[in-house]
Amino acid sequence: MKKWRWGLALAAAGLTMPTAAFADDPSVTDAIRAVDAVWVILAAVLVFFMQAGFALLEAGVTRMKNAGHIAGKNVLSFAIATLVFWAAGFAFSFGDGTSWIGTHGFFLDTSDDSIGNLFSSLSFTDVPMGAKFLFQAVFAGVSLAIMWGGIAERAKLIVYFVFGTLFIGLIYPVIAHWVWGGGWLASLGMQDFAGSTVVHLQGGTAALVGAMLLGPRIGKYNKDGTSNLIPGHNTVYAVLGVIILWFGWFGFNAGSTFMAKGTFFPYVAMTTNLAAAAGAVAALLTCWLVLKKPDIGYMLNGVLAALVAITASCAYVKPWAAVVIGAIAGCFMVFSVLFFDRVAKVDDPVGAFSVHGVAGIWGTLSTGFFAAPDLVEKLGVGKPGLFYGGGFTQLGVQALGLVASFAFVFAASFLVLYAIKKLVGLRISREEEIIGLDVSEHGASGYPEQLPHGGAYLKAR
Template sequence: MKRTISWMSGMMLLATPGLALAADEPTVKDAIQAVDTVWVLVAAVLVFLMQAGFALLEAGATRMKNAGHIAGKNVLSFAIVTLVFWAVGFAISFGQGNNYIGMSGWFLNVAEDKVNDIFASLSFSSVPLGAKFLFQVVFAGVSLAIMWGGIAERAKLIVYFVFGTLFTAIIYPVIAHWVWGGGWLSTLGMQDFAGSTVVHLQGGVAALVGAILLGPRIGKYNKDGTANVILGHNTVYSVLGVIILWFGWFGFNAGSTLMANGVFFPYVAMTTNLAAAAGAVAALLTAWVVLRKPDIGYMLNGVLAALVAITASCAFVKPWAAVVIGALAGIFMVISVLFFDRILRIDDPVGAFSVHGMAGIWGTLSTGFFAAPDLVQKLGVGQPGLFYGGGWHQLGIQFLGIAVSFAFVFVASFLILYAIKVTVGLRISREEEIIGLDVSEHGVSGYPEQLPHGGDYHPGSNMEFRPTHLA
């Protein structure tokens, strides 16, 4: 057994040459750092793969005339996030500053011996700065990807550039600093292990604002206010997307340990999986009761809502509580989707706010109920939950964090999106929406064989488009 560990440690060191060259003979500390680094990079890749999950989920849940655009914008979105987060977002999130904003570490231009001083909030992990950045940038990418679901099928491409840049530069990193970067909510002891608020609530609130300002898709609501169901074009895509997201979430939550040392990450992976399973079953059964049919779409969103909810609490709660949290998230999601769709008449094509916003709220609150004393002591963050005799204190901190985060993101997103609306415009024209974003924005369809003339389109041509072919 000892020989196996020694061999594995040596291989890890070869995978990180900087460590192997640091000394003639690797130390135990070097081996631990190497293993931690490999784990964090693997987790970052898993979270990056979630972009493929979002692409398949959203493309499948919307109409074929928009499929190429919706899938492709995930690549554009992540590219924008990577550049902006490298330049300013990471520094604002985790750099030394004050209780409200980081003010150092721009462009990651930090001397090696100053890294733990500049990014003190991440100094608990010994992995190199590059690994920490990669892990955090994929989180920012997920948060922005959530937003696009709320504005799907009707937003101009320019919105992705402008809002994507500003969200990554001045919205997402501020909340990240408050909760994870040594800011004031961190000081109060807010518990959000992997980002129910920092990642998911932010993306969900931005999606809600976008859906409100854009208005519903053509044909979504009748004159009497009743809602029409606009079906997605490929349920199989959506199923595959959710499976990929579920798979990636093991990196999302378990990777947030930022270390393999201590072997706590398998516990986090276990609670994550239990919650997701409970959410799938609970959402399907709830939809079956409410809608009289076991709707697959609600089951898929139940998985995601449960994963969002357990993201804050995965390291703080016992397995039984993870099941409860996931199941309730699935139930709340179904109710929320129907409420926003039929009562408030807000057209959110993929249920982005219900899945990520409402579930993010519940997940963040859940630690105030279920945080176990031994796990709280192990992590050293906050206090035990109400059901363990911890009183109302932690629940109050969780509620405060949700309230201020919601307000900040809502107001900031509204100001940015409204400014876009009155300048270059948020929404494509009615004709472009009927044609579809694939053709109107990019000049090529994701399914050209389904279009008249085989999808051969040239801007300015006299080609006649018939919406019946494109729905």
Template sequence: MIKWARWGLLPALVLFAPSVALAADPTVKDVAQAVDTVWVAVTAFLVFFMQAGFALLEAGSTRMKNAGHIAGKNILSFGLVALVFWAVGFAISFGQGNAFVGTQGWFLNVSDDMVNQVFGSLSYSDVPLGAKYMFEVVFAGVSLAIFWGGIAERAKLIVYFIFGILFSALIYPVVAHWIWGGGWLSGLGMQDFAGSTVVHLQGGVAALVGAMLLGPRIGKYGKDGSVHSLPGHNTVYSVLGVIILWFGWFGFNPGSTLSAMNISFAYIAMTTNLSAAAGGVAALLTAWAVLGKPDIPMMLNGVLAALVAITASCAFVEPWAAVVIGAVAGVVMVLSVQFFERVARVDDPVGAFSVHGVAGIWGTLSTGFFASPDLVKSVGVGAPGLFYGGGLHQLGVQAAGVLAAGVYVFVVSFIILYAIKATVGLRISREEEIIGLDVSEHGASGYPEQLPHGGEFSQEGSSGTRATPTA
């Protein structure tokens, strides 16, 4: 094995680990570090590619007049995260500090010999700091991408800038530190292997706050209290988006080992896949029973809800439990979407809170029920679950983590978004919303051939009146 890795694999690692490839006599440790570095980099790239999945899913799930804006915001979103997380977010998340925030490692300005001291919470992995940053920043990017789904089709572009920066600096990194960075929840033994709470619950709760403060889209609710469907314009885009996200999740969960030499990544890929499959099937059947039709968007969200749920528990549970966790997530997601749309009357265009928030809560709690003693011992975090004789201890820790993270994200998101609403405003005007964000915010449509006047949009139409397509 080592001989093959040394002479067969090393040439392929030159771009990623030139110091190892060029060494006169690389050691077994050098080879292992090079392999781990490539693994972490490749899985980071897979998670980054999930932005393409979000772009297709969200654009396909919303209306044509907003498609370019919805897709394009993923570029802006990740650009903001990448810069802010480099400057302060990574340090707050993983830097040495106190039980609540990291206080060292700003701008990643740390010498090689001090990396493990400054970022002690990641010292279990020997990959270079650049690889660790790349892997963690794409997770932060996913969390922020979730938020945008809840405010789709009616938020001002300036909101993306202000909230994106503050979320990446003040919200996401703080909870990440609590759970992954050696903070107080880590000290309690909270189990969140790849981020059902850190990534998904945070994005989902922020999305809920945004949707509440923005109010429903024009035409969503009738004066008589009726609920109107505002279907997305391209189901095929949505399907492709979910396939890409499912594929990217094989970087998300297995990559969280931060090591290819830790062969548990293959097991984690299996539990991840089983959960997703169960969630899609369960959501389709539930939608069929509840809505009277096998709804495709519900099936797609069922896959995602199951992936969200298994993200916390993928390394802690047996395959049968992964199927149960995914199936429950799919069922609960359908019921949650119906509740928030029809009872709470919160207009969440892509079901961001139900898919990422509610499923994130269930997934985080699930280890308190299903965590296997052997797997818990292997990972080295927390205690076995209730169904394995572990009692209520781990379930209590998980519940405390969900409550603390949920309250923190809700309160800080509300303060930030309310301040934006009171100053520059959250929502575009009624006329702009009817025209669509593509034209009102960017001056160009994602589908110009569908517009009047040959796709040209000017302040004055050829007849002397404003060219305004129907809603």
């Protein structure tokens, strides 16, 4: 056998040998730490790429005259989230402090080797602090991105600056600290592995408040209260957006393991994928049964609702339970969208609260039903679910966490948005809304060729 073949054989043999045999070898420990760090950074990049998914999805399901604005605000939103989370949000979320809020680690400087001493809640993983911060920052950015869907096509640009800053700096970190930062819900054993409550319920709840305070888009409801469909301008964009979000979710959930070693992160990726697939099929069939048409938009939202739901439970449940959780989330989403559109008369253009709020609630509760004893023991958080003989204890903790989180985020978001409404206004004028945000806010169109005279009149403005 040639020398290079012997080399490959020896390398393969080395990879198959138990890591524990080299546990005392500093070089092996450093290598494991480095691989874990690379995995966390890669997962963070996948989550960051979800911003592209939000841009395509939201632009696709809204009208052409607002497409550039809606896609572009994802860049602005993530930029604001990154800066504010670095300055204050990360410290409030994960810094050592009280059971209610963190009080250390502001204006994070990861070049200081002692900085990790201020973040006991993140000491479960040995990856560098910079990787921890980046991963949590992109999570906060996703939560803020969710909010904008509920106020699409009618909000002033200034709202993104003011509410985005206060949401990432003061609202999001409170729930993050309660659940993930060593707060009071963490001490009770609340199970939210990757953020059905921390990320998605928060963003969805803020979107609901925003939609309620802004009111419906012009032409959405008739005088008799009946609802009109305002179709999006590009279904293909929406499909591509959901595929990107599905792709990015592997970083979202599997990345939350914070380790590449072993079999755990592939398991989380598997349950995530199973749930998403079940949500797509269940939502399409439910829509077909209820509305008599297999609507593509509902199928897309079914994927996202299922992904939101499995985000809390992906590490705690068996594969069969992941399928059930995803399917139920897809069904719930259809009825929730119809309820808010036709009964509650809340104009949520992308179904943000139904997809991220309602599905987030179900996903958080689902561990109280389906959390498997062996997985709970492995993770060391909370207790097994009701269907495994665990009683109602874990379900009660999950419900308490949901009620407290929803109440805080709803009240805080309402106060902030109401203050903005009174001080500078939330909504653009009727004329600006009719023209579209691309032109009225930015003086340019995402599709200039579709405008009169190829958009030449814009040059004279």
